[in-house]
Amino acid sequence: MSSILTNDSASIALMTLQGVNSSIADVQKEIATGKRVSGADDNAAVWAIAKTMQADVEGYKKVSDSLALGSATLSVARQGAETITDLLTEMKGKIVSAQGENVDRAKIQTDVDALREQIGAVVDSAQFNGLNLLKNQDSASGSGAVNVLGFLQRDASGVRGVDIAVAKHDLGTAQSTISATGGTYDASAATTTLNATQTGTVSGAGITVSAGMGFNLQIFGTDGDDSSFSQADMRTSALAAQTQAEMASSEISYVARDGDTMNDVMTGLKAAYDRYAADNGIATSTLSMTVSGNNMSIASSVTTGSDTIAVTLASLSSDAGNTIGGGLASLADIDVSTGSGATTALDQIEGLLQTSVNAAASFGSDEKRLDTQTAFNSKLTSAMQSGIGTLVDADMEEASARLQALQVQQQLSIQALSIANSAPQTLLGLFR
Structure with a gap:
């Protein structure tokens, strides 16, 4: 049935043309933007x-x-x-x-x-x-x-x-400097005494190191007749209990830097002792130290049951105002x-x-x-x-091929719409 009010063919052709135009717009957008x-x-x-x-x-x-x-x-x-x-x-x-x-x-x-x-x-x-x-x-x-x-x-x-x-x-x-007053002073953070066994360990395990914290090694030898070693040479303090002021003037000291571990502290103290021993003519047979991890091993080949050497690690908290020294x-x-x-x-x-x-x-x-x-x-x-x-x-080669195809489809859709739009004109012949 033909109608001048409803042209289904034209509607279909128009929808097809609109779809093709939309696709062309999408492809052109891809080409323009890449x-x-x-x-x-x-x-x-x-x-x-x-x-x-x-x-x-x-x-x-x-x-x-x-x-x-x-x-x-x-x-x-x-x-x-x-x-x-x-x-x-x-x-x-x-x-x-x-x-x-x-x-x-x-x-x-x-x-x-x-x-x-x-x-x-x-x-x-x-x-x-x-x-x-x-x-x-x-x-x-x-x-x-x-x-x-x-x-x-x-x-x-x-x-x-x-x-x-x-x-x-x-x-x-x-x-570096260690304060003679203030802070929290521990005169005996770790200690060992060499006697007839002639070996010992100063352990730093359990000691928390913080930047600016001061440490020193106190050496206190006991040999009343100087038979094994010179007692005066083997004492860094006047009495067995070192004072904070004596720690401040000690040559065998180290002030921790940020990031230092107990091994760094022990290594620094050993280096300080080596300098002290060289300056004071202390032979390695009299007293020597080696560092392993957080511990320092102490050895002597001259100590006896009565002629002893005590080595003590002392510490001072960073809030005492210690000064960190240079590496050299x-x-x-x-x-x-x-x-x-x-x-x-x-x-x-x-x-x-x-x-x-x-x-x-x-x-x-x-x-x-x-x-x-x-x-x-x-x-x-x-x-x-x-x-x-x-x-x-975008795939530019594909976009180019699609655009060419869509342009052909567009032309055909226009022609199809033109044919569909002219169909109602044939109805006029029935009224002549």
């Missing part, structure tokens, strides 16, 4: 994933800036530590020269003093953007390390930045103006050299780690950008 999904209305799920990944990519650009700053700071610190190692090596050469009998030790000491001053200048200048990794004398918690933003981590709880901790290594020459503070003790001083200095310089070498090696390892992380982040960012493109970018 994206298959350019908004949430195109594909909400894919668009949300892509936007999240794009935000991560932008975040990684800031991470790269952080890593670049951290790497530059480490590079300055490493070069400073390497320079200090070279200066200490030169100083060692001077000290070796002072071992001879017919040398001008006064002039050599002048050279040693100049090198020590130069080391101090290097430490002061080895900073980048105000941060100096060669200084660690702040007692504030966390001041012994610097956090560098290394990467982003996304999990079920969300996204967060993950830091890479870079430890400071103090190579300063400032002296014992440079001030190097004195080659005498033969005995030159001999002692040769032992001391080895430990100082190792300190600077360890610092340079640590900075180098950390710098390499940051460089590796930077390279990985770059690859990760490229992979994420490629993934985003796979999700939202």
Whole structure:
């Protein structure tokens, strides 16, 4: 049945044309933007994933800036530590020269003093953007390390930045001090007495170390007739119970830095004792110390049942106002103006050299780690950008082919609509 009120053929042709036009508009949008999904209305799920990944990519650009700053700071610190190692090596050469009998030790000491001053200048200048990794004398918690933003981590709880901790290594020459008053003083935090067994252990287990906390080793020998050792040489305090004032003036002391463990404390005390023993002519057979973990093993081959040596670890809390010293503070003790001083200095310089070498090696390892992380982040960012493109970018070859096909469909739809619209005209012939 034909009707002039309802033209089903025209309606169908019109709907077809509208659909084709809509498809053409979508393809033209893809071609214009280069994206298959350019908004949430195109594909909400894919668009949300892509936007999240794009935000991560932008975040990684800031991470790269952080890593670049951290790497530059480490590079300055490493070069400073390497320079200090070279200066200490030169100083060692001077000290070796002072071992001879017919040398001008006064002039050599002048050279040693100049090198020590130069080391101090290097430490002061080895900073980048105000941060100096060669200084660690702040007692504030966390001041012994610097956090560098290394990467982003996304999990079920969300996204967060993950830091890479870079430890400071103090190579300063400032002296540490222990307060003679105030704080909480423990004269016998750990102790052992060498007798006929000739061995003992000073245990640091259970002692919590905090920055600015002071420690010292008290030595108290008992040999009334000086038959096994000189009693006067083996006493660092007037009485068996050391006072805080005596601790403050002790040569065998150490003030903890932020990040130090009990092993660091024990190692520092052993180094101080080694210097003390060399200065006072105490042979290793009379008293020697070795560190293992949190413990210090004490040994003597001269003690007996009656001739004893007590070694006691004392501690003083950080609130006493102790001053943290530099890692190369014992440079001030190097004195080659005498033969005995030159001999002692040769032992001391080895430990100082190792300190600077360890610092340079640590900075180098950390710098390499940051460089590796930077390279990985770059690859990760490229992979994420490629993934985003796979999700939202338009296939331009496919879009071109689809547009050509749709344009043909559009022309045919227009012709079909024209034919459908002309059908009612044939009804006029029935009324002629």
